[in-house]
Amino acid sequence: MLRSTLLSTVSRQTGRTVTRPCPRCARIRQASSSAKSNISGNHGSSRYVYATAGVLAVVGLYAGSKSSIHLESRVDVDKEQRTDVDGTVSGAKGSKNAGVISKIDPKEDLRAEGWEVEEPSNETKEYITMAEVGCHNLAHDAWVVVEGKVFDVTEFHKNHPGGSQIIVANAGRDPVHPPNTLENNLAPECFKGLVNPKEVEESLRAFEAEQQRVEKERNALPPVETMLGLDEIEETAQSFLAPRVSNYYSGYSLDGHSAEQNRSSFRKCRLVPRVMRDVTAVRPQTTIFGIPSALPIYISPSSNALLGHPDGELNIVRGAAKTGIVQGVSAAASFPLTEILEEKAKMDEESGNKMGMVYQVYLSRDREKNVEQLQQVVEGGCQALILTVDSNVGDHRQVTEKLKGTRGNAEPGIRMGPLGTEDQWHDSSQNWEDLSFIQQHAPGLPIYLKGVSHIEDVRLAKKHGLAGCILSNHGGRQLDGARTGFDSLRSIYAQDPQLVRDIDLYVDGGCRRGHEVLQALAFGAKGVGLGRPFLWAQAAYGEKGVIRTVRILEKEIATAMQLMGVTELSQIKPDMVECIQEIWK
Template sequence: MTTYYKGFPQSTREEKLHMVNLDELEHEAKYVMPEAAYYYVASGAENEWTWRNNTQAFNHFQIVPRALTGMQNPELNTEFLGMKLKTPVMICPIACHGIANAEAEIDTAKGAKAAGALFAMSTYANKSVQEVQSAVGDSPRFMQLYLSKNWDFNKMVIEESVKAGFTGFFLTVDALVSGYREANLRTNFTYPVPLAFFNEWNGGKGEGQSVAQMYASSAQNIGPDDIRKIKEIADVPVIVKGVECAEDAMLAIGTGADGIVVSNHGGREVDGAPATIDVLPEIAKAVRSCDHRVPIILDGGVRRGSHVFKALALGADLVGIGRPFLYGLALGGAQGVQSVIEQLNKELLIDMQLTGCKTIEDIKHAKIDHINYSADWGISSTSRSVMKPYPVTKENQLTGEAADAVSGASRH
């Protein structure tokens, strides 16, 4: 179940996950991930206000159920830039999947393929683009770019990715330096396993580096010309990742971007930045009104199928997940990643049925309210983080055959 790289434990689990909701996985992942690696994933910048509010802010919007729709059997199939997908949920790029599982990005890509989802891979990946190609063939996938100051390095990443079947790029523009990530400082986190592109380029600089050190070697001055440079190297779509206002969306589109990702880097950069779902409506309105309408992806805090529904209804074309799939990867490998996507799909289908939305396109026209409630945020009363031990009495315990049944009262 565990292998070691220079003493660093890596999960080798490969199994479908059984869960009630995605929040359960965050706790369970502690049992298979070392502390520094776990908190690299499960933390944000500074006081983590933005990190927390990315999820909480979904409660600022309410789904209006519809009755008498005469609809059944909703469908999740969708299309994005010519790619036919089985779900609107996609895998966002995150560095160093090897901290969660020894098969790293290979298993993540396999899980995404099994679920019919778009997979995006980081420049800071542990596995090579060639290894991913061998594992998943022509499945839908994009490469994320952390631009380097060295354009020879950038050219290598772009050309090798395209050759290995990656059909477009996410250009990350919101992480020019590392946010002040206190969890990383407290645990002295450094990338514990090799990063494939950096191994190939300079013999291993990447392994053993902190997040701040890695970002220091990347480009801190990214502008409109960089989109053009990427397109000169490879004639494929370039999506700008890290947009949080309409002005930047218009700037990106005017410079030739083929799409945008509404993202605050998972609350890891500017603490105090608004939640992505809160700024999505303004950005979507601006994009729809321009002459060159491009697709929109939203990420940040997505933990429920209802979150996916709200994002689609407020203007997104795809909805990205980050931390949950890494927990799934740690706990179940490729099948764990697939399980995470399927859990969101399961919840999303319920919301579609109860709102009369047959297709993903129908969700984009669903009725969403924006009402301020005093109880703005809460979690399920049966969440493990708040649920107290169930009282054990002579009167409430199952006996005999019932005690061996799968269902029934909790036994302690």
């Protein structure tokens, strides 16, 4: 049964979502009662414009210097892939997400305006409009435009080397991908047609204008040396990044209780320093995931650094290498692991030291993907593996969905359901038995389970021979209401201090100051991970921002150690941190 496509637009006045049937699709449906296509999507023009403005800054790297449109390379469209229905043309045969192609042919008008216009193909005389492309903007229905060509990347994005999210984030949109890379990896049937070149041109112009704005504002930022705290760097980044980028980085699930508590849980403790001790020289060095580290912190794996800066994760590699801290690389990084490893090799050669790099994986629904990935990780020289287990289904980020974040426009009731289950990287069947599979394919690599809260799960991790656990609620981005990593640590320590000694525990979420790192160490944590601060820092200042962030934390940690009366991290004890019950109420 054909349903009317609904358009959702966010009223700028009321901020409320207004939903109405799409007149265009309704017209097409009237005309094509026998259409095979199952059209779904929302492409309200005001939302589309808003979302487009958001994406422009996001894909700086991809934009490159592309300023002209080349439609010279034709892709043969199999006649049978398109079914003419009363003047409209539906998408690929058998595709549940088949598209709709306009019967309006603007080519003559365009030629009259002086455009050089090529024929889309012998079979297809019409162009796909950007509005139509915009209908296909979801993880399970994703089209993108590259150099005027429209591709269905619904299947491809799940295996995209740069991560699924970056593709989905740009689904239904402008040209965003380096030329030829998609074409070479896509089956011919994924080609949907061409977009009106004038529209592409306009969209590119807007894209470039936004790129220039971001670059200009980034260049006008106060010098990185004037940044004194991690929050200040975040504010600076937020001041010029497109709302969509800011929203993605700061995003949390549902009401953000866990994200908020991540910050506040550290502030509910009081430090109880010791005095009259010689603290002239302090040693904040330690080992993180078994790797020597300058500080008891590490960069927690976080996806899509490229959203904020064209060098993305490469900034983080350079910053981590130059400051001697360990980088956790996300399975959904925006650069392929091969490129990240190449950058690491360069840094290792320059410094003569081997930087610390650990790789994060999700258990994929397609285990073969994990096998390939793990082989790359082992051969590439990553020193440990982080297995993130708090994402067995996708997140539920209401705020992000509203802003057309990474998941497309959410149509309540229609779209919310499948989002969590479509992604290859979230396997809701994952369980303890799967650990042997990971262990088998990552021989010799210590494995740390990320996203643990319950003491019994720490015990099980130990029983299964894992090197440690990262107590975390994923920065409040998965289960809203989940206990904070720091609170889990305190609770586990209170129940079974020996367990904390027997297995390595790390904590992440909400830590922004050096003394907060020490609070976690007091209860036995081996180190603390920070996610967002490094994303913001590289977005605003590139590699220098990463370095500045580490330097700020280094100073804060060293000063806090001196003021606490300790010279070694091992001297920080639980009796030096008081978490008073009344404060928690």
